[in-house]
Amino acid sequence: MRRYVARRVAALAATLLFVSLLVFLVIRILPGDPAALIMGIEGSREATERLRESMGLNRPLAVQYVDWLVHALRGDLGRSIQYDVPVGELILTRLPVTLPLALLAAAFMVAVAIPLGLYAATHHRRGGDYLAMIVSQLGISIPQFWSGLLLILFFSVTLGWVRSGGFDGWSAGVWAALRALLLPAVALGFFQAAVLVRATRSAVLDVLREDYVRTARAKGLRERVVVVKHTFRNALIPIVTVAGVQLGQLMAGAIVLESVFALPGLGRLALGAISARDLPVVQGVTLFVASSIVVINFAVDVAYGFLDPRIRYE
Amino acid sequence: MARRRPFRHVTFTLGAGLTLALVATAALSLVYTPVDPLAMSITSRLQGPSGGHPFGTDQFGRDVLSRVMTGAVTSIAVGLIAVGIGAAVGMLLGLSSGYAGGWLDEILMRLVDAVQGFPAILSALLFTAVFSPGMLVSMTAIGIAFVPAFARLTRGSVLELREREFVVAARALGGGAGRLVLRHILPNSLPPLIVQATTSFPVAILAEAALAYLGLGTQPPYPSWGLMLKEAQNFLSLNPWFAVFPGGAIALTVLGLNFLGDGLRDLLDPKTA
Numbered sequence: 032m033r034r035y036v037a038r039r040v041a042a043l044a045a046t047l048l049f050v051s052l053l054v055f056l057v058i059r060i061l062p063g064d065p066a067a068l069i070m071g072i073e074g075s076r077e078a079t080e081r082l083r084e085s086m087g088l089n090r091p092l093a094v095q096y097v098d099w100l101v102h103a104l105r106g107d108l109g110r111s112i113q114y115d116v117p118v119g120e121l122i123l124t125r126l127p128v129t130l131p132l133a134l135l136a137a138a139f140m141v142a143v144a145i146p147l148g149l150y151a152a153t154h155h156r157r158g159g160d161y162l163a164m165i166v167s168q169l170g171i172s173i174p175q176f177w178s179g180l181l182l183i184l185f186f187s188v189t190l191g192w193v194r195s196g197g198f199d200g201w202s203a204g205v206w207a208a209l210r211a212l213l214l215p216a217v218a219l220g221f222f223q224a225a226v227l228v229r230a231t232r233s234a235v236l237d238v239l240r241e242d243y244v245r246t247a248r249a250k251g252l253r254e255r256v257v258v259v260k261h262t263f264r265n266a267l268i269p270i271v272t273v274a275g276v277q278l279g280q281l282m283a284g285a286i287v288l289e290s291v292f293a294l295p296g297l298g299r300l301a302l303g304a305i306s307a308r309d310l311p312v313v314q315g316v317t318l319f320v321a322s323s324i325v326v327i328n329f330a331v332d333v334a335y336g337f338l339d340p341r342i343r344y345e
Numbered sequence: 346m347a348r349r350r351p352f353r354h355v356t357f358t359l360g361a362g363l364t365l366a367l368v369a370t371a372a373l374s375l376v377y378t379p380v381d382p383l384a385m386s387i388t389s390r391l392q393g394p395s396g397g398h399p400f401g402t403d404q405f406g407r408d409v410l411s412r413v414m415t416g417a418v419t420s421i422a423v424g425l426i427a428v429g430i431g432a433a434v435g436m437l438l439g440l441s442s443g444y445a446g447g448w449l450d451e452i453l454m455r456l457v458d459a460v461q462g463f464p465a466i467l468s469a470l471l472f473t474a475v476f477s478p479g480m481l482v483s484m485t486a487i488g489i490a491f492v493p494a495f496a497r498l499t500r501g502s503v504l505e506l507r508e509r510e511f512v513v514a515a516r517a518l519g520g521g522a523g524r525l526v527l528r529h530i531l532p533n534s535l536p537p538l539i540v541q542a543t544t545s546f547p548v549a550i551l552a553e554a555a556l557a558y559l560g561l562g563t564q565p566p567y568p569s570w571g572l573m574l575k576e577a578q579n580f581l582s583l584n585p586w587f588a589v590f591p592g593g594a595i596a597l598t599v600l601g602l603n604f605l606g607d608g609l610r611d612l613l614d615p616k617t618a
Contacts, residue, residue, distance in 0.1 A: 321467055
């Protein structure tokens with residue numbers, strides 16, 4: 032197990048290096064000149080030149096990359112041009128919106144998808160199964176931001192139960208904050224739950240066809256034990272794979288839902304930075320989110336090793 | 346056998362029908378829309394559905410039905426090109442990685458892992474910071490997000506096929522690497538890739554809508570379903586219908602394509618049928 036984890040950690044380091052390189056290259060090479068981009072058309076040539084010098088853009092690219100990477104590893108992602116505060120600090124102030132939103136959506140996703148998927152699989156080709164499949168088929172067809180809009184339309188415009196968006200921060204009380212995050216989390220989680228229901232159902236169906244399940248039934252075990260202990264545990268690998276990929280997608284989806292519900296999270300930070308030509312913030316947020324997704328995928332890989340001993344020894 | 350009579354397959358037939366309707370709508374909108382989708386009318390802003398405007402009008406008095414029809418073209422174009430980019434780059438990576446093996450394989454796969462950290466929205470954010478937003482940005486960003494899946498799938502089948510007898514025989518007969526990969530390995534790894542492309546298409550359409558909604562993709566006044574929803578959100582209490590029809594168009598399209606993909610998978614892979 033230790034060797035397996037060590038190998039995965041080495042792969043993680045290499046992957047993160049590529050992530051940083053990709054973010055750096057897009058910002059530095061493709062457009063040509065970040066200084067000109069920041070100054071815009073109203074900047075004079077001298078001012079642009081001075082900014083370029085102060086940003087260190089006249090040095091060789093490789094030197095700039097290593098310099099940037101070393102700073103990033105120390106948690107220094109540069110300063111925001113728009114707010115004049117460290118980018119790292121900005122990210123930390125916005126994270127308490129995006130992360131709870133993604134986690135709440137993940138909780139909703141698992142709480143809905145796993146029981147529904149299990150139910151559908153154990154009632155294969157019966158009414159409940161078809162109903163679950165129709166609901167999940169609809170779920171994966173509805174864009175998250177549209178279900179968000181529909182939720183606003185129904186709960187705040189028609190019924191007037193909740194505000195159509197906004198977030199007063201956790202200092203305004205945990206209950207108020209959760210209330211503000213509830214609708215976006217449902218909209219975000221519903222789509223992903225629909226995906227996970229299908230994955231759970233087919234994984235459980237696959238295992239239910241195994242000989243050892245027949246054996247377990249033949250020796251008179253109760254159906255509950257057969258399903259939970261013999262089937263579900265063995266179906267976990269494909270389920271965890273899908274759920275792991277989805278955690279990353281939830282981070283990305285949170286960015287969209289923040290816009291629908293006007294939540295001051297990472298996505299709104301990055302979108303605002305784009306219109307303000309605040310490159311360090313865009314760079315910092317993308318690096319942060321992409322690295323988080325890669326780390327989540329790594330955690331899923333390591334989880335396999337624990338769930339299925341065969342994978343460790345490959 | 347379902348294999349010989351695909352139209353007996355309910356999901357496939359339903360999917361094919363919906364997809365055909367989508368393509369027909371898009372094609373029709375190129376030559377005919379009830380009203381010019383860009384024509385504004387100050388007197389008829391934000392109307393609900395009526396005889397003259399079955400889907401109502403938007404904040405500029407433009408006909409929503411005509412705009413939804415034209416939006417289908419945007420969705421199809423962006424979707425097709427994005428899947429094309431993802432498939433081409435992913436297959437190239439997967440073929441090289443799987444066939445070469447060794448350190449090249451290791452490096453390419455870490456690159457693929459890294460790309461997996463960039464969902465379409467993230468790449469689009471990054472690109473829009475340096476380029477102006479538009480359809481090109483969304484196509485590329487969505488395409489990049491598909492690369493890992495195509496690369497892994499291709500690599501997997503190359504690894505499996507490389508050791509198969511007919512490939513070993515072709516190599517023994519003096520076939521070069523290019524010939525082996527293009528003539529023997531690639532054609533045999535196509536079926537799962539075709540299924541992957543079909544299932545990626547609806548995902549691309551969802552992503553295009555989301556990017557346009559965020560203002561990172563298709564730009565006004567060009568009609569895109571995501572963009573229309575972004576505009577509709579400001580007028581939810583005045584004309585809720587405006588938010589219903591473009592979203593419904595997305596959902597119906599994606600539903601049809603998902604059915605088509607599911608059906609195709611069942612038909613191409615007898616094991617899951």
